[in-house]
Amino acid sequence: AAKADGRHTFRFFEPAMDESARERLQLQQDLRRAITEGQFELHYQPLLGFRENIMTGCEALLRWRHPERGMVPPLDFIPLAEDTGLINEIGDWVMRTACAEAAHWPSDIRVAVNVSPIQLKSPTLALHVASALSAAGLAPERLEIEITEAVLIGDDDVALDILHQLHAMGVRIALDDFGTGYSSLSYLKRFPFDKIKIDRCFVSDIGADSSSAIVQAVVSIAAASNMTTTAEGVETGAQQTALRQLGCTEMQGYLFSAPKPAAELRKLFAPGPIVPDDLQAAG
């Protein structure tokens, strides 16, 4: 709000501030309250192994239930949280919540957590992750962190160091949205990746253009470096068939399941068999 003595200044600047800047400012203020007011929740999307078609893990995806706007998608607020530094606090909440939830799942199901490149600038990240794991009683091997190529741009020794620390703890590291950034293949040697997630854009165009050749090349590179591959955004049976033939290790997409609230996901695990019927049917 404008201070009384700042009124002229405020009115002078206000017309110059366009609608989107005002909206951004408002959203930024709302974001500060979102954690303390419990407006965040995590949804979980299954990851399936290609070979037996069984669930190997779930990716935690952040949702913001805004009191007036309803559900705000992550791409509408994560960049803002990154610009303001709030992503560190939000990311810590995500890590603790996801680890605590995964502790209720069968022990062969991993949880994948997205970590922002901004979080990888903070030298205490590995300590925060270790603390989230021990608070949840979750083995580090059951956690996988997903980072995008943005982290590889510029020579960020802090990020590299953090990733090595996490990896040494037993946490798995996945390179997310592969093929959409500007990174060089040489990073695949420097960084301790266990998995490459092939971006949805290559999956949706599979069969239509050079996408299948690209997927095949990524699968070969991954295999040669002891990494697995996950195809993102699998929506059709035809895509699934093509990806299986190309040798992808794992898949994720609406064909099998959309991201689900924690309580719904837990229903898939209980009682009895780990393989839920609807996932089996999709195979």
Ligand code: C2E
């Ligand atoms: P991502 O990590 O690549 O996550 C996959 C996105 O693809 C999710 O979107 C998911 O809902 C969507 N998706 C999954 N299967 C399909 C499909 O078959 N078709 C289509 N069209 N989409 C599919 P979502 O949940 O909107 O998240 C978008 C992005 O926001 C994520 O991309 C990730 O980069 C970021 N994000 C989400 N949660 C977090 C978080 O907790 N922390 C950080 N730093 N980033 C997050």
Ligand code: MG
């Ligand atoms: Mg991801």
Ligand code: MG
């Ligand atoms: Mg992704």
Ligand code: MG
């Ligand atoms: Mg993606």
